[in-house]
Amino acid sequence: SSTSYYERYHSLGDIYYWINKTAQEHSDMVKVILIGSSYEKRPLYVLKLSGRQERAEKRAMWIDCGIHAREWISPAFCLWFVQYSLNFYNQNNDITEMLNSMDIYVLPVMNPDGYKYTWTTNRMWRKNRSSSKESNCVGTDLNRNFDANWCTKGASNRPCDEIYCGQFPESEPEAEAVANFLRSHKNSVKLYLSIHSYGQMLLFPYSCSNEEVPNHAELFELAQEAAMKIRRHYRNNYKYGASAKTIYLAPGGSDDWAYNLGIHYSFTFELEDRGRYGFLLPPSFISKACNEALLAVKSIARRGASNR
Numbered sequence: 686s687s688t689s690y691y692e693r694y695h696s697l698g699d700i701y702y703w704i705n706k707t708a709q710e711h712s713d714m715v716k717v718i719l720i721g722s723s724y725e726k727r728p729l730y731v732l733k734l735s736g737r738q739e740r741a742e743k744r745a746m747w748i749d750c751g752i753h754a755r756e757w758i759s760p761a762f763c764l765w766f767v768q769y770s771l772n773f774y775n776q777n778n779d780i781t782e783m784l785n786s787m788d789i790y791v792l793p794v795m796n797p798d799g800y801k802y803t804w805t806t807n808r809m810w811r812k813n814r815s816s817s818k819e820s821n822c823v824g825t826d827l828n829r830n831f832d833a834n835w836c837t838k839g840a841s842n843r844p845c846d847e848i849y850c851g852q853f854p855e856s857e858p859e860a861e862a863v864a865n866f867l868r869s870h871k872n873s874v875k876l877y878l879s880i881h882s883y884g885q886m887l888l889f890p891y892s893c894s895n896e897e898v899p900n901h902a903e904l905f906e907l908a909q910e911a912a913m914k915i916r917r918h919y920r921n922n923y924k925y926g927a928s929a930k931t932i933y934l935a936p937g938g939s940d941d942w943a944y945n946l947g948i949h950y951s952f953t954f955e956l957e958d959r960g961r962y963g964f965l966l967p968p969s970f971i972s973k974a975c976n977e978a979l980l981a982v983k984s985i986a987r988r989g990a991s992n993r
């Protein structure tokens with residue numbers, strides 16, 4: 686059987702083509718928003734998904750994929766999620782209710798320069814591709830470049846390191862574009878999701894310190910409920926909890942920053958697997974990894990963003 690388009694990994698050019706084709710084919714539910722450009726001047730496109738029911742004062746959810754270049758399952762999930770949502774709208778109750786109750790902003794590739802580089806040059810590249818004057822090493826870790834305890838323990842100020850924090854908070858155009866968009870939509874965006882791999886974890890703030898956020902218990906319960914559903918439906922185990930304790934200290938993260946902006950339902954997902962293939966997850970695993978992630982998104986979105 687021919688594997689579907691959504692069970693394969695796609696090159697950057699392919700993804701840009703897919704973004705425009707999807708928006709054209711679903712012009713009643715999808716709008717393309719240009720939120721900025723990468724260091725190498727590639728466009729950062731966000732797809733805005735909306736149900737056909739116009740509701741005043743709609744809440745919104747944000748999902749970014751591909752912040753780390755080598756985590757190919759992440760952009761694969763964003764594409765898979767968009768097509769699943771569009772195909773099952775007005776068929777599946779969960780999807781219909783989700784899209785009728787909130788707009789969904791999806792950024793399929795937050796780090797296009799790095800993603801391209803993993804296809805052409807180095808499959809294991811993580812950072813973006815910006816260069817600094819001080820060093821001939823390239824790239825900043827975009828998930829250490831946000832203004833949340835920036836460049837403290839768990840990040841590095843050395844340009845050659847994989848977790849280099851950049852020259853200053855939002856020094857990177859990719860991070861600045863996302864931060865600007867969320868700042869200007871902070872009254873409607875109620876749920877922030879950042880999709881990564883690997884490790885099978887559902888994480889929430891803080892990762893910049895061991896301090897618990899005010900609604901820690903609620904976020905813990907949401908993550909726990911989602912992990913339980915994945916365990917029950919797919920017999921797969923996802924760890925869950927506050928990032929600093931569950932994975933490691935990681936300051937300057939997009940999720941911590943979004944939380945501090947006021948988006949108090951903020952999560953980072955580490956998708957499959959647990960390390961057997963790691964970042965090189967075979968295409969045959971895409972469907973299962975995306976179904977597991979979808980279950981978590983639906984579970985958290987139903988509870989999290991509907992609370993007000």
Ligand SMILES: NCCCCC[C@@H](C[SeH])C(=O)O
Nearest residue numbers: 828881892928935938940953
């Ligand atoms: N805010 C960071 C959440 C925890 C760390 C997530 C991982 C994903 Se690869 C990282 O950025 O190192």
Ligand SMILES: [Zn+2]
Nearest residue numbers: 753756881882
């Ligand atoms: Zn990552």
Ligand SMILES: [Zn+2]
Nearest residue numbers: 881882883955
């Ligand atoms: Zn990761």
